[in-house]
Amino acid sequence: MDSTLFSLAIFSSFIVGGVVGQSLAEAPGQPTHSGTTGQFEIVGDSLVSAQQIFLGTVDKVYVIDKVENNPTRINDHPAWAAEYSVSTNKARAMDVRTNTFCAGGNVLGNGTWVNVGGNQPITFGGLNWDDPNSNGPYNDPDGRKSIRLLNPCDDESCNWSEAERELHTGRWYPTVEILEDGTAIIIGGAANGGYVNDAGQDVPTYEFFPSRGDPVHLPILDRTLPANLYPLTWLLPSGQLLVQSNWETTLLDYHTNEETPLDNMPDAVRVYPASAGTIMLGLTPANNWTATIMFCGGTNLQPDQWYGTQVVKIPAETSCVKISPDVSPSYTHDDPLPVGRSMANFIHLPNGKVFCLNGVETGTAGYGNDTWAIGESYGDNPVLQPVVYDPAAPKGQRWSSDGLSPSTIGRLYHSTALLLPDGSVFVSGSNPNSDYNVGPDVKYFTEYRVERFYPSYYNERRPEPKGIPQKIGYGGSYFDLTLSQDDLSGDSNNLNKTTVVIIRTGFSTHAMNMGQRYVQLDSSYTGYANGTGVLHVSQLPPNPAVLVPGPALLFVVVDGVPSVGVEVMIGNGQLGAPEVQQTLALPSSSMESGTSSQQGHEESADGKNSAIRPSNSMTALYVFGLISLFRVIRDF
Numbered sequence: 007m008d009s010t011l012f013s014l015a016i017f018s019s020f021i022v023g024g025v026v027g028q029s030l031a032e033a034p035g036q037p038t039h040s041g042t043t044g045q046f047e048i049v050g051d052s053l054v055s056a057q058q059i060f061l062g063t064v065d066k067v068y069v070i071d072k073v074e075n076n077p078t079r080i081n082d083h084p085a086w087a088a089e090y091s092v093s094t095n096k097a098r099a100m101d102v103r104t105n106t107f108c109a110g111g112n113v114l115g116n117g118t119w120v121n122v123g124g125n126q127p128i129t130f131g132g133l134n135w136d137d138p139n140s141n142g143p144y145n146d147p148d149g150r151k152s153i154r155l156l157n158p159c160d161d162e163s164c165n166w167s168e169a170e171r172e173l174h175t176g177r178w179y180p181t182v183e184i185l186e187d188g189t190a191i192i193i194g195g196a197a198n199g200g201y202v203n204d205a206g207q208d209v210p211t212y213e214f215f216p217s218r219g220d221p222v223h224l225p226i227l228d229r230t231l232p233a234n235l236y237p238l239t240w241l242l243p244s245g246q247l248l249v250q251s252n253w254e255t256t257l258l259d260y261h262t263n264e265e266t267p268l269d270n271m272p273d274a275v276r277v278y279p280a281s282a283g284t285i286m287l288g289l290t291p292a293n294n295w296t297a298t299i300m301f302c303g304g305t306n307l308q309p310d311q312w313y314g315t316q317v318v319k320i321p322a323e324t325s326c327v328k329i330s331p332d333v334s335p336s337y338t339h340d341d342p343l344p345v346g347r348s349m350a351n352f353i354h355l356p357n358g359k360v361f362c363l364n365g366v367e368t369g370t371a372g373y374g375n376d377t378w379a380i381g382e383s384y385g386d387n388p389v390l391q392p393v394v395y396d397p398a399a400p401k402g403q404r405w406s407s408d409g410l411s412p413s414t415i416g417r418l419y420h421s422t423a424l425l426l427p428d429g430s431v432f433v434s435g436s437n438p439n440s441d442y443n444v445g446p447d448v449k450y451f452t453e454y455r456v457e458r459f460y461p462s463y464y465n466e467r468r469p470e471p472k473g474i475p476q477k478i479g480y481g482g483s484y485f486d487l488t489l490s491q492d493d494l495s496g497d498s499n500n501l502n503k504t505t506v507v508i509i510r511t512g513f514s515t516h517a518m519n520m521g522q523r524y525v526q527l528d529s530s531y532t533g534y535a536n537g538t539g540v541l542h543v544s545q546l547p548p549n550p551a552v553l554v555p556g557p558a559l560l561f562v563v564v565d566g567v568p569s570v571g572v573e574v575m576i577g578n579g580q581l582g583a584p585e586v587q588q589t590l591a592l593p594s595s596s597m598e599s600g601t602s603s604q605q606g607h608e609e610s611a612d613g614k615n616s617a618i619r620p621s622n623s624m625t626a627l628y629v630f631g632l633i634s635l636f637r638v639i640r641d642f
């Protein structure tokens with residue numbers, strides 16, 4: 007008994023905001039940039055065309071192009087990668103050794119970014135360089151088996167390196183998804199190149215990084231030629247992978263190599279080069295962290311129509327469908343897009359809405375030297391008007407362009423977008439050309455301009471929550487965030503409208519953001535009469551398939567206005583199965599009596615009486631003490 011009390015006493019002194027010995031991240035401030043809400047702004051030059059981008063630190067966007075004759079050079083060859091500073095809008099060229107053309111990418115559980123696969127060495131005009139004894143004028147060795155690694159930095163010291171071990175199989179257009187232990191699964195692709203795949207070069211397998219041995223056959227990729235490149239793939243909370251390719255959908259259990267077929271895709275092809283906008287909608291306490299994936303737009307072409315059709319004239323589809331694969335094998339329709347789109351980018355905003363931008367109204371991704379192409383572009387009529395999807399709006403009213411101005415820059419094939427920590431959206435790329443191609447006669451030229459878009463909340467005073475931990479785990483104890491009067495607009499009842507969300511911004515390429523995910527943490531609150539409050543915030547659910555380990559941004563959103571996002575590490579920052587604990591119950595929400603506008607709000611939002619809160623706190627404290635005692639006993 008004495009030792010229990012002793013243990014309780016020790017742990018009471020460590021309990022700061024409900025968390026034991028937690029190191030805190032720096033509290034977020036206000037955005038350092040100004041912008042006009044609802045508008046795009048051209049802010050800089052990416053040096054190389056932004057075919058692939060990701061946010062590596064809160065300030066650095068990494069840009070990867072295919073090999074082409076960019077005027078910026080590095081180490082005696084044209085550059086095809088760069089690091090872009092969001093705060094200064096300056097970029098530095100980076101050296102990547104091999105051809106990154108249509109590679110895949112994602113971030114591992116230890117924070118290392120991977121860029122996987124690519125194409126053979128090429129020369130002027132994007133033509134293959136076939137001399138095996140040299141690397142041609144662009145000095146770009148074969149990238150098909152490459153695994154490129156980058157540990158992002160803020161001091162310009164970091165560079166790309168090649169992993170010691172290559173892929174088992176060359177892959178051009180592979181998908182990369184991260185698994186529960188922070189390692190990567192690499193799926194599909196083609197051996198050589200072309201607008202769509204064919205049986206002669208199909209790579210109907212998956213493999214892992216770090217390697218788990220030979221590639222494993224994935225039959226859906228045999229059945230879904232030719233539109234099976236970059237198969238649309240998400241790790242589901244069940245631990246299965248949703249794989250959507252051409253008109254088929256399947257659940258893949260990568261532990262047993264078994265497929266469970268789901269319903270065929272309605273209305274349109276959604277994978278590249280039809281390139282629908284796709285996204286896993288937010289996983290929240292309200293939907294019990296159930297995954298729903300939405301597909302919008304794309305192109306209605308049958309397998310025999312990809313060649314021999316003037317695809318640039320085909321109107322893109324408007325259809326939007328959703329599937330919750332852990333619950334049902336069937337798709338349901340959601341509100342269609344206001345205009346048809348191929349190559350739409352879907353970006354999670356911290357306020358729970360989805361921002362849709364980029365793409366074309368006719369045609370598809372891809373390019374070629376066809377007489378009917380626009381230059382070389384297989385897409386035409388860029389859609390400049392962004393549109394926002396609100397999953398909470400009534401059916402029929404979920405898409406809206408209210409207050410949103412169009413961009414002045416068409417973003418066609420090989421364009422990209424991602425969310426920045428200040429809640430603006432970074433947009434770049436567009437290059438439906440086989441090589442660097444600019445000039446007054448080139449309609450869809452190689453685009454270097456970087457834009458930012460400023461959502462409706464951008465100029466609001468941002469919450470500055472204190473107490474955000476550097477690491478978020480799976481289950482276990484909750485942590486407390488404190489919010490000031492200013493953070494709550496002087497009314498602690500705004501705690502009722504406050505959420506804590508974690509967003510992985512993903513690896514953006516080809517109208518996909520691989521690994522992009524939005525997860526809301528469970529929370530409750532204690533409001534005080536002076537207009538301040540404390541949020542009690544659970545860690546992630548005790549299941550790493552809800553949100554895999556690795557770096558992500560944490561936002562506290564008060565009445566639709568997000569804090570500036572803080573970089574947090576999900577898990578322990580290492581590869582391997584993360585620790586998973588039972589979730590400790592949150593205290594009930596409560597509002598101190600006498601709160602200014604609190605009349606008639608004697609009970610908290612969840613209907614629980616505030617009077618029980620102190621005893622819950624004591625229970626939590628007691629449980630901490632017991633857990634710590636058991637640990638002490640176990641360890642010695």
Ligand SMILES: [Cu+2]
Nearest residue numbers: 107108420516
């Ligand atoms: Cu491509």
